[in-house]
Amino acid sequence: MDVRSQISMVFHLDKCIGCHTCSIACKNIWTDRKGAEYMWWNNVETKPGTGYPSKWEDQDIYKGGWEVRGKNLSLRGAGKFKGLKNLFHNPSLPVIDDYYEPWTYEYAHLFEAKESDDQPVARPVSLITGEYITPSAGPNWDDDLSGSQEYARNDVNFKNLSPQEQEAMFELERMTMHYLPRICNHCLNPACVAGCPSGAIYKRGEDGIVLINQKKCRAWRMCITACPYKKTYYNWNTGKSEKCILCYPRLETGQIPACMHTCVGRIRYLGVMLYDADKTKAVASCAEEELVDRQLDMYPDPFDPEIIKAARENGIADSTITAAQKSPVYKFVKKWGLALPLHPEFRTLPNLFYVPPLLPTMAFVENGTYETTSESFWGAIEKSRLPMKYLANLFSAGNEKTIEIVLKKLMAVRLHRRDVTVGDLPENEITDPMNEVSMDKETADAIFRLTSLSLFTERFVIPAAHREEAMEMLESTADVKGNIGFGFKEPPKRGL
Amino acid sequence: MFNNFFFIGLPYAALVIVLVGSLFRYFRFGFKVSSLSSQFLEGRELFFGSRPFHWGIIFLFFGHAVAFLFPRSVIAWGSLPVRLIILEATALGFAFLTLFGLILLVQRRFKKKRILAVTSKMDVFVVVILLFQVGSGIWIAFFDRWGSVWFASVLTPYLKSIFLFNPDIAAVSAMPSGVQIHIISAFIFIGMIPFTRFIHFLVYPFVYIWRPYIYVIWNWDRKTIRQSKKLVNGVRSKNF
Numbered sequence: 040m041d042v043r044s045q046i047s048m049v050f051h052l053d054k055c056i057g058c059h060t061c062s063i064a065c066k067n068i069w070t071d072r073k074g075a076e077y078m079w080w081n082n083v084e085t086k087p088g089t090g091y092p093s094k095w096e097d098q099d100i101y102k103g104g105w106e107v108r109g110k111n112l113s114l115r116g117a118g119k120f121k122g123l124k125n126l127f128h129n130p131s132l133p134v135i136d137d138y139y140e141p142w143t144y145e146y147a148h149l150f151e152a153k154e155s156d157d158q159p160v161a162r163p164v165s166l167i168t169g170e171y172i173t174p175s176a177g178p179n180w181d182d183d184l185s186g187s188q189e190y191a192r193n194d195v196n197f198k199n200l201s202p203q204e205q206e207a208m209f210e211l212e213r214m215t216m217h218y219l220p221r222i223c224n225h226c227l228n229p230a231c232v233a234g235c236p237s238g239a240i241y242k243r244g245e246d247g248i249v250l251i252n253q254k255k256c257r258a259w260r261m262c263i264t265a266c267p268y269k270k271t272y273y274n275w276n277t278g279k280s281e282k283c284i285l286c287y288p289r290l291e292t293g294q295i296p297a298c299m300h301t302c303v304g305r306i307r308y309l310g311v312m313l314y315d316a317d318k319t320k321a322v323a324s325c326a327e328e329e330l331v332d333r334q335l336d337m338y339p340d341p342f343d344p345e346i347i348k349a350a351r352e353n354g355i356a357d358s359t360i361t362a363a364q365k366s367p368v369y370k371f372v373k374k375w376g377l378a379l380p381l382h383p384e385f386r387t388l389p390n391l392f393y394v395p396p397l398l399p400t401m402a403f404v405e406n407g408t409y410e411t412t413s414e415s416f417w418g419a420i421e422k423s424r425l426p427m428k429y430l431a432n433l434f435s436a437g438n439e440k441t442i443e444i445v446l447k448k449l450m451a452v453r454l455h456r457r458d459v460t461v462g463d464l465p466e467n468e469i470t471d472p473m474n475e476v477s478m479d480k481e482t483a484d485a486i487f488r489l490t491s492l493s494l495f496t497e498r499f500v501i502p503a504a505h506r507e508e509a510m511e512m513l514e515s516t517a518d519v520k521g522n523i524g525f526g527f528k529e530p531p532k533r534g535l
Numbered sequence: 536m537f538n539n540f541f542f543i544g545l546p547y548a549a550l551v552i553v554l555v556g557s558l559f560r561y562f563r564f565g566f567k568v569s570s571l572s573s574q575f576l577e578g579r580e581l582f583f584g585s586r587p588f589h590w591g592i593i594f595l596f597f598g599h600a601v602a603f604l605f606p607r608s609v610i611a612w613g614s615l616p617v618r619l620i621i622l623e624a625t626a627l628g629f630a631f632l633t634l635f636g637l638i639l640l641v642q643r644r645f646k647k648k649r650i651l652a653v654t655s656k657m658d659v660f661v662v663v664i665l666l667f668q669v670g671s672g673i674w675i676a677f678f679d680r681w682g683s684v685w686f687a688s689v690l691t692p693y694l695k696s697i698f699l700f701n702p703d704i705a706a707v708s709a710m711p712s713g714v715q716i717h718i719i720s721a722f723i724f725i726g727m728i729p730f731t732r733f734i735h736f737l738v739y740p741f742v743y744i745w746r747p748y749i750y751v752i753w754n755w756d757r758k759t760i761r762q763s764k765k766l767v768n769g770v771r772s773k774n775f
Contacts, residue, residue, distance in 0.1 A: 233748035236740035244753035254565030278569035534567030
């Protein structure tokens with residue numbers, strides 16, 4: 040057993056209002072630079088929709104992630120053989136048009152235009168070439184199902200839905216959507232790390248954050264193909280790849296990553312998960328229907344004395360173990376079994392878990408009014424507007440049972456709270472659903488509390504980084520006296 | 536005087552510059568070492584340019600290297616006309632492949648606005664010297680036959696004398712001017728490696744072949760701290 044610690048996250052999709060504040064916070068801090076304008080390390084997609092970059096989930100196009108060939112786990116579109124063979128031209132690399140061409144507006148013209156009969160306008164200009172362009176794509180071009188004929192209809196997750204089911208989803212007044220905020224998953228089995236020929240991408244041992252060393256990146260561009268979530272981005276100006284760094288300079292100083300700190304709906308939770316690194320390979324190569332369960336088995340109980348002992352032997356600090364015990368992620372993912380990884384079938388073992396959305400599934404229109412209750416709640420889940428299969432394609436590699444249990448648990452919590460606050464339902468309508476998912480009242484209350492009333496310190500449990508010790512290990516402190524700190528001091532200028 | 540400058544001075548200057556300059560750039564300006572791929576901005580035309588160009592020039596490089604390293608074998612191979620013609624024709628074929636790819640790349644670079652936006656002065660130099668080098672090579676292949684034979688018997692000893700710090704330029708000085716120009720521009724090319732994107736072929740990712748796929752870096756090893764009895768245990772960041 041090789042116990043390591045990993046910073047992981049939970050996003051509660053029922054609470055996401057799709058306001059994009061997270062994306063803006065991230066953009067302002069990290070990607071407001073030449074060559075990075077098109078990058079959204081954090082982006083929010085409307086589902087159903089094709090996402091950003093367009094159709095990123097379709098690995099027949101982008102060849103991302105791992106696949107099992109015979110008994111071996113291999114990268115679908117990168118790896119030692121394919122990567123080196125395709126170094127001169129990578130056939131499955133997305134180009135900027137798959138994202139969008141970044142633009143600004145010619146604001147100066149509003150002031151400098153010569154007097155004429157017409158009002159001056161600020162025309163859009165490309166941030167790459169500086170020429171006038173007509174924007175025809177953007178990171179949220181299909182926000183709130185806009186252009187659904189072109190975008191939502193082409194959602195990759197419809198792949199095994201029957202035409203009738205798909206048609207039903209697009210019926211007027213039955214149509215449904217939810218948001219899917221995405222950042223880098225900081226995977227346990229990261230495909231970008233494996234795909235990088237120059238070894239520039241690595242997983243930090245201490246907290247599992249996946250980073251790209253800007254000095255070692257040589258623009259071989261295999262990470263972009265390898266990452267099935269398309270969360271590594273190529274900076275066309277500096278000739279280096281970049282990705283979400285989980286705001287590690289903030290985490291190390293006890294602050295919360297910007298996207299999570301600013302989240303208006305308070306949908307985001309961050310905490311430590313202990314995991315057994317020895318299991319990584321076996322789990323990543325197991326059968327598709329077992330993937331979710333076996334990944335969740337990799338995270339042991341941080342209260343178990345055996346595990347604590349193994350963690351200490353591995354040099355994990357006591358403060359980190361305490362953080363793992365308080366972790367909201369552990370509660371959502373392991374204790375309550377409410378959160379699932381996005382697209383586990385990519386086999387990267389992502390560390391960002393989603394509580395699947397219940398509301399668009401449950402609500403329906405009856406006699407012209409928007410109803411969220413029905414005679415039997417279980418019946419409602421099966422009659423849902425959003426086919427269970429669709430959610431299963433997103434969060435459980437097509438396994439509808441897994442999703443159904445989670446939704447039933449979420450519903451049980453709601454019923455219990457309705458009983459507490461209103462108390463208008465017959466008793467068996469509350470106890471039956473709760474017994475079916477074996478949930479007691481205390482658990483339901485705890486879930487309710489962490490979901491709706493939790494404090495900042497409960498949603499984000501960050502272990503101390505112990506930089507006071509770390510610094511001594513990195514460099515001799517006397518050598519750098521009077522210098523400005525960590526990192527390199529070279530300006531990020533494009534090479535010759 | 537002229538010959539001493541171009542066949543003794545220039546080669547040594549180029550070799551010193553490429554050695555010192557590349558190491559300096561690698562260690563001091565690591566951020567600027569990149570292949571600067573532009574595939575992200577334009578992918579389709581790159582395929583038809585980049586693939587032929589790179590495979591072509593790799594073959595030509597190893598062709599020259601073999602003639603330098605194993606001159607006897609090359610001469611022996613060329614002793615039969617049929618084999619000589621096959622060798623020369625293959626080499627010329629690859630030269631045309633390189634030129635074909637290069638021309639496509641050049642017109643892509645200057646015609647596509649997006650690519651032009653990421654084209655530096657040094658990229659223009661890169662294009663010019665490559666065109667010149669491949670062009671003069673093809674010229675020689677046509678007019679100064681048969682290259683594989685005289686390279687092995689004339690240029691190999693010359694290059695060897697350079698590397699052994701005992702330059703002998705008698706034979707080179709007597710070569711036709713086409714060949715001399717090809718040699719001079721080759722050394723200019725080598726000397727410019729640290730100042731252009733040519734640096735990317737010095738960082739070809741050979742290590743990838745044998746490294747494990749998943750790469751974990753421990754910036755600091757708490758286990759070592761806890762067990763260490765020394766005040767300073769000398770562990771430094773592996774993340775240079």
